[in-house]
Amino acid sequence: MVPEFFSSAAGNAPASIPVWLDLTAVMVGSLTGVLVAKERDLDLVGYLALSVLGGLGGGLVRDTIMQVGDVYMLRSTLAIPAAVLTGIIGFLFSGSLHRFPRLLAWTDIISVGLFVVAGTDKALVYGLTPWACTLMGTITGVGGGMMRDIALGDTPRIFLRSNLYALCALGGSFAYWIMASVAHVNQPWATILGVLVVVGLRMWSLRFNVLSPAGVDLSPTVGKVAREVYTRAAARGQEDAEVYVRRYARAKFSREEDDKR
Structure with a gap:
């Protein structure tokens, strides 16, 4: 049954x-x-x-x-x-x-x-x-x-x-x-x-000769991406620092001029 x-x-x-x-x-x-x-x-x-x-x-x-x-x-x-x-x-x-x-x-x-x-x-x-x-x-x-x-x-x-x-x-x-x-x-x-x-x-x-994955190593790829991110972040940080220094210099110069007046 x-x-x-x-x-x-x-x-x-x-x-x-x-x-x-x-x-x-x-x-x-x-x-x-x-x-x-x-x-x-x-x-x-x-x-x-x-x-x-x-x-x-x-x-x-x-x-x-x-x-x-x-x-x-x-x-x-x-x-x-x-x-x-x-x-x-x-x-x-x-x-x-x-x-x-x-x-x-x-x-x-x-x-x-x-x-x-x-x-x-x-x-x-x-x-x-x-x-x-x-x-x-x-x-x-x-x-x-x-x-x-x-x-x-x-x-x-x-x-x-x-x-x-x-x-x-x-x-x-x-x-x-x-x-x-x-x-x-x-x-x-x-x-x-x-x-x-x-x-x-x-x-x-x-x-279909589907095989389980083996020999996978993402270290080079991940490392390359990490280095690129770090390089871009460092460059961006440098640019931001330069902008801040210029703004600070201008602000300081303006205060000095005001004091002279």
């Missing part, structure tokens, strides 16, 4: 997203860790570590920062087993991953979208501010990948110039907050639209 688009309980705090969606996000995120482990030709421990980091790392960072409620990966009876099982299956059947060359790119951004929704929703449930909700959603979306990259000794992907990776998470998180908290869109639709915003922004940036 297709759910209604708008919630009938407008204004109420959103309910936590369903367990199956949480687990889906975990497994898809774990799959990204498995694919990276395959690329690096890691052993079983590497597969398991990257699977756990990819599937649970973002939520762990979010819960540590929020310090409200519980830690999802410790409370859930299925989250850790799901991440570990994904890692084991990926290790045992790693050869089949070659059949899908673009699987990493798709699973990566889809997992980001799912985690963004989960993180934003949890912050909404606990009544955090809009900015905190957006930040928690973004951190949940990119935190697992960041921890994975750090574990491999790489610069986290979100810190490198790329086709709108972290910015996609930020946009999806804010979009979900708008739909769930302001527009009162029903949660299933808000979830779908939130994920689509993340995926859509990422695909758009890849299609």
Whole structure:
């Protein structure tokens, strides 16, 4: 049955997203860790570590920062087993991953979208501010990948110039907050639209090669403008001083003439 688009309980705090969606996000995120482990030709421990980091790392960072409620990966009876099982299956059947060359790119951004929704929703449930909700959603979306990259000794992907990776998470998180908290869109639709915003922004940036800004240095421009302003101000001040001196000299001369008379 297709759910209604708008919630009938407008204004109420959103309910936590369903367990199956949480687990889906975990497994898809774990799959990204498995694919990276395959690329690096890691052993079983590497597969398991990257699977756990990819599937649970973002939520762990979010819960540590929020310090409200519980830690999802410790409370859930299925989250850790799901991440570990994904890692084991990926290790045992790693050869089949070659059949899908673009699987990493798709699973990566889809997992980001799912985690963004989960993180934003949890912050909404606990009544955090809009900015905190957006930040928690973004951190949940990119935190697992960041921890994975750090574990491999790489610069986290979100810190490198790329086709709108972290910015996609930020946009999806804010979009979900708008739909769930302001527009009162029903949660299933808000979830779908939130994920689509993340995926859509990422695909758009890849299609038109839109890159996040990097290497920006406004110091020369600002310095040049500041010097010009200072030079003009100094010249104007000099002119004003000369005018004042001339006026003072004329006034003094006039007083002296009056005294002589």
